[in-house]
Amino acid sequence: MRFTLHHTDPQSKARVGELRTDHGVIQTPVFMPVGTLGAVKTIHPRDLRDDLNASICLGNTYHLYLRPGVEIIEHAGGLHKFSGWDRAMLTDSGGFQVHSLSDIRKITEEGVKFQSHIDGSAHLFTPENVMDIQRSIGADIIMAFDECTPWPCEFQYAEKSMHMTHRWLERCIARFDSTEPKYGYHQMLFPIVQGSTFPELRKRSAEFIAKQSREGNAIGGLSVGEPEDEMYAMAELCCDIFPTDRPRYLMGVGTPWNLLENIAIGIDMFDCVMPTRNGRNGMLFTRNGVLNIKNKQWADDHGPLDAAGNCWVDKSYSKAFVRHLFQSGELLGPQIASLHNIGFYLDLMTEARIRILDGSFTTWKAQLLPALKQRM
Numbered sequence: 001m002r003f004t005l006h007h008t009d010p011q012s013k014a015r016v017g018e019l020r021t022d023h024g025v026i027q028t029p030v031f032m033p034v035g036t037l038g039a040v041k042t043i044h045p046r047d048l049r050d051d052l053n054a055s056i057c058l059g060n061t062y063h064l065y066l067r068p069g070v071e072i073i074e075h076a077g078g079l080h081k082f083s084g085w086d087r088a089m090l091t092d093s094g095g096f097q098v099h100s101l102s103d104i105r106k107i108t109e110e111g112v113k114f115q116s117h118i119d120g121s122a123h124l125f126t127p128e129n130v131m132d133i134q135r136s137i138g139a140d141i142i143m144a145f146d147e148c149t150p151w152p153c154e155f156q157y158a159e160k161s162m163h164m165t166h167r168w169l170e171r172c173i174a175r176f177d178s179t180e181p182k183y184g185y186h187q188m189l190f191p192i193v194q195g196s197t198f199p200e201l202r203k204r205s206a207e208f209i210a211k212q213s214r215e216g217n218a219i220g221g222l223s224v225g226e227p228e229d230e231m232y233a234m235a236e237l238c239c240d241i242f243p244t245d246r247p248r249y250l251m252g253v254g255t256p257w258n259l260l261e262n263i264a265i266g267i268d269m270f271d272c273v274m275p276t277r278n279g280r281n282g283m284l285f286t287r288n289g290v291l292n293i294k295n296k297q298w299a300d301d302h303g304p305l306d307a308a309g310n311c312w313v314d315k316s317y318s319k320a321f322v323r324h325l326f327q328s329g330e331l332l333g334p335q336i337a338s339l340h341n342i343g344f345y346l347d348l349m350t351e352a353r354i355r356i357l358d359g360s361f362t363t364w365k366a367q368l369l370p371a372l373k374q375r376m
Helices: 045-051 061-066 072-075 081-083 095-101 127-137 153-178 199-211 228-241 256-264 274-280 313-315 319-328 332-358 361-372
Strands: 001-010 015-021 025-029 032-034 054-062 090-091 105-107 112-115 122-125 142-143 188-190 217-219 248-249 269-271 281-284 289-292
Touching: 001 072, 001 332, 015 332, 025 032, 025 313, 032 332, 045 332, 054 061, 061 072, 061 090, 061 095, 061 122, 061 127, 072 081, 072 127, 081 090, 090 095, 122 127, 127 142, 127 153, 127 217, 153 188, 153 199, 199 228, 228 248, 228 256, 256 332, 256 361, 274 332, 274 361, 281 332, 289 361, 313 332, 332 361
Parallel strands: 032 054, 032 269, 054 090, 090 142, 142 188, 217 248, 248 269
Antiparallel strands: 001 015, 015 025, 105 112, 112 122, 281 289
């Protein structure tokens, strides 16, 4: 793995870089579509690769561990072969999913005991076995096991949780460094900063993570309900501490305007379920705002789905037809909307890179943000 920083915007902290993996090159800033169970909902891997040109996707350790299970993925030769995705892949550690199971899990120093949301069976995640599971899944980038604190939370709880996340990280590193990849290609481990929205904790955590000298660094525990301004402030604080020669990953973010604001403070990598989840509910992100395709105003609108869009569905289908699909319960509607949204996010990243390189990023962002936030 090699990360090369090509350019930094002179008017902001936005960066253009290149992350090389054994499954391809990733141009940053980058948005990673989320394929929780090994597939991005409603989107065929061929469309994701050939039409949308996604360079990396994300899978989830918690969900893949429960279904189909590590043994089946290993027998297939890893998730790349099992899923038919031949480009780069990242797996979340499952820390956020375990956090969300607050009624059926117990956190201890050893790890997290939890019940499966599928059948109620009992399981234990530790820093060590989460590294083993991710080795077996076979992602190019694997994440450290952490505790994601809720928002809001008390300072004392956030501090205690942060220290445990750091101790877990040391165990993750020890296990990761004592094992080898299972499928003949390089894997890298990214640690995760925690500390809720307390600047003192975020600073201490970012400094601790930076000292580990891993191949990339991540920021977790944001986009969990806190005001956007606090998210930006915590992310910028971490970026100012992280080394400049490693990629920076802000986990679980977010809206198109969240992405642009965080690019401006130095973030390189993003993931979020929002483009596909909102797409399945008829919400389309466009340069003119967020369009609810279910609204009656589109019932007789035979113009293109998105005249400014670059995905093939944008010119192939009308607003009226896609609205009709949603109103009729046809599965093609959510598929078209999801393709559009992922295409929009990836195009936004492409243009952001171009704008950073030509020096117009700050002006472009300022002009685009108000329109992106409008509702239609």
